[in-house]
Amino acid sequence: xxxxxxxxxxxxxxxxxxxxxxxxxxxxxxxxxxxxxxxxxxxxxxxxxxxxxxxxxxxxxxxxxxxxxxxxxxxxxxxxxxxxxxxxxxxxxxxxxxxxxxxxxxxxxxxxxxx
Amino acid sequence: xxxxxxxxxxxxxxxxxxxxxxxxxxxxxxxxxxxxxxxxxxxxxxxxxxxxxxxxxxxxxxxxxxxxxxxxxxxxxxxxxxxxxxxxxxxxxxxxxxxxxxxxxxxxxxxxxx
Numbered sequence: 001x002x003x004x005x006x007x008x009x010x011x012x013x014x015x016x017x018x019x020x021x022x023x024x025x026x027x028x029x030x031x032x033x034x035x036x037x038x039x040x041x042x043x044x045x046x047x048x049x050x051x052x053x054x055x056x057x058x059x060x061x062x063x064x065x066x067x068x069x070x071x072x073x074x075x076x077x078x079x080x081x082x083x084x085x086x087x088x089x090x091x092x093x094x095x096x097x098x099x100x101x102x103x104x105x106x107x108x109x110x111x112x113x114x115x
Numbered sequence: 116x117x118x119x120x121x122x123x124x125x126x127x128x129x130x131x132x133x134x135x136x137x138x139x140x141x142x143x144x145x146x147x148x149x150x151x152x153x154x155x156x157x158x159x160x161x162x163x164x165x166x167x168x169x170x171x172x173x174x175x176x177x178x179x180x181x182x183x184x185x186x187x188x189x190x191x192x193x194x195x196x197x198x199x200x201x202x203x204x205x206x207x208x209x210x211x212x213x214x215x216x217x218x219x220x221x222x223x224x225x226x227x228x229x
Contacts, residue, residue: 031215043206043219055215089158104152104217106160 002026006092006107014115018080021110023092024073031095033104034067034077038088046090049075061086082114117142119209121220128197129228136192136223138207144168146212149183149190154222155203163205166190194225202227 005024013019025032034046047057049069057067064083069075079086089111093104118141128134140149151163164174166183174181178195194201207220 033215042221045216048215050215091160093160103162103165104160105162108157108159111158 004092004094004105004107006090006110008110009108010111010113012113012115013082015083016081017114018078019082019086019112019114021077021090021092021112023075023077023107025075025092025094026105027073029094029096029105030072031097031102032069032075033093033095034075035091035093035106036088037091037109043091046077079112082112084114087112087114117209117211117218119207119218119220121205121207121223123223124221125224125226127226127228130199131196133193133195134197134225134227136194136205136207136225138190138192138220140188140190140207140209140218142209142211144211148210148212150206150208150210150217151181151190151192152206152208153203154206160206163192197225197227199227199229201225 004026007022030051032049036044036046044059046059047067048055052069052072065079067077089109091106091109093106095102095104120139123137126134147168149166153161153163164181171183180193182191204222204224206222208217210217
């Protein structure tokens with residue numbers, strides 16, 4: 001079975017450019033999470049979707065960040081305009097559980113470098 | 116307040132040694148879940164175990180074992196006869212009942228030398 005699929009795996013861009021990260025969750029999973037991982041701050045939850053609806057976006061750093069989940073099999077995280085401090089690994093994770101946290105299945109991550 | 120502390124930033128052992136990774140948590144809830152995840156050098160996070168607060172039995176899975184002690188608010192992870200492939204960063208995490216949020220520890224980097 002395919003796991004969580006993220007693209008691109010690596011992205012290098014210049015400050016001010018728009019960045020779009022993509023995620024395909026595991027089929028049948030109804031919860032989707034976007035995380036950011038940095039050395040300084042560790043793993044941070046950016047946004048949580050349940051049944052394609054954003055439930056909690058309080059972790060989104062600022063208005064430059066936006067996320068969508070137009071259907072059960074696709075989600076995007078967009079940064080516009082990007083800044084060097086956005087450099088991090090961005091993970092998408094999906095889960096069968098909603099409400100109570102179950103096992104999270106993570107993608108391989110998208111490593112973003114903003115110059 | 117919820118908190119997870121992994122005091123060991125990095126551990127280095129020689130292959131075949133046993134190693135224990137410590138995890139101490141704080142929560143006011145009586146119902147909660149504890150987790151361990153592994154992040155190998157390839158980068159993805161892999162679920163290892165979930166334990167609920169009502170189940171204090173130790174868990175063993177092959178060379179891996181987990182010791183949950185509510186009295187000390189600890190959920191420690193032991194690898195027996197470590198192997199080079201066990202080299203990774205290991206994260207302990209906590210969530211409270213009805214809460215999708217995972218509170219993550221800072222992680223322990225485990226290096227197994229051949």
